[in-house]
Amino acid sequence: MSTYHISDSKLDPETTAKHYDSWAGQYDEETVTRLHYTGHNVCADAVAKSLGGSDRGKVRILDVAAGTGLCGEELVQLGFTDIDAVDGSQDMLNLAERKQIYKRLICDFVGPNRLDIENDTYDAIACCGSFAPSHLKEDCLPELIRVVKPGGYIVITFREEYLHTVEDYKDKLEPTMARLQDEGLWERVSRETFPKFYEDKDGITFVYKVL
Numbered sequence: 001m002s003t004y005h006i007s008d009s010k011l012d013p014e015t016t017a018k019h020y021d022s023w024a025g026q027y028d029e030e031t032v033t034r035l036h037y038t039g040h041n042v043c044a045d046a047v048a049k050s051l052g053g054s055d056r057g058k059v060r061i062l063d064v065a066a067g068t069g070l071c072g073e074e075l076v077q078l079g080f081t082d083i084d085a086v087d088g089s090q091d092m093l094n095l096a097e098r099k100q101i102y103k104r105l106i107c108d109f110v111g112p113n114r115l116d117i118e119n120d121t122y123d124a125i126a127c128c129g130s131f132a133p134s135h136l137k138e139d140c141l142p143e144l145i146r147v148v149k150p151g152g153y154i155v156i157t158f159r160e161e162y163l164h165t166v167e168d169y170k171d172k173l174e175p176t177m178a179r180l181q182d183e184g185l186w187e188r189v190s191r192e193t194f195p196k197f198y199e200d201k202d203g204i205t206f207v208y209k210v211l
């Protein structure tokens with residue numbers, strides 16, 4: 001199973017999670033080794049840059065749709081130690097757990113539903129590779145904002161062309177981001193595209209500061 005299969009049609013979150021459950025064992029090999037996936041590196045670097053001179057041993061980070069923990073591993077390499085993970089696929093999280101990088105692993109869907117996390121818990125969210133067909137949608141953004149402290153950051157990295165090709169995002173994702181800024185919930189720090197998100201596909205990274 002691979003993302004290509006998942007991309008084909010519109011699936012409910014439970015079905016997407018089942019696809020990832022069956023893909024979990026091959027995920028790291030397929031993405032990093034075969035597709036030369038870089039999203040986790042770019043996202044982790046953007047989190048580190050956003051947090052600037054903060055004490056990396058003290059800041060709390062939530063890896064959203066963390067999968068097998070590729071981004072968490074990068075964050076640990078960068079000196080961060082207090083990292084939690086949330087993902088809808090238990091089998092992806094089981095692999096992440098073996099890497100011993102996350103303090104708390106939460107198996108839940110990220111959407112408009114309330115996560116089992118207090119308000120203003122994290123200094124930053126890292127979310128990479130998780131805006132894709134039948135993955136996260138714009139309706140999860142208020143919930144992400146809720147769990148980040150005022151002054152904290154939300155970093156979202158994904159394949160750039162999905163902004164224009166995925167029905168759920170076209171005329172929806174960026175307008176929602178802008179509306180949340182108009183409502184005073186967050187403000188955009190940067191919006192940067194980069195080459196080789198994987199193979200020849202461009203990526204995009206949004207950094208927002210929670211207000």
Ligand SMILES: C[S@@+](CC[C@H](N)C(=O)[O-])C[C@H]1O[C@@H](n2cnc3c(N)ncnc32)[C@H](O)[C@@H]1O
Nearest residue numbers: 020065066067070087088089109110128129135
């Ligand atoms: C392409 S993987 C990315 C994983 C990891 N962030 C990375 O960069 O390797 C997408 C992940 O999103 C998770 N996912 C997709 N839709 C989700 C949802 N609605 N709620 C929670 N997790 C979801 C999948 O289970 C999968 O682990």
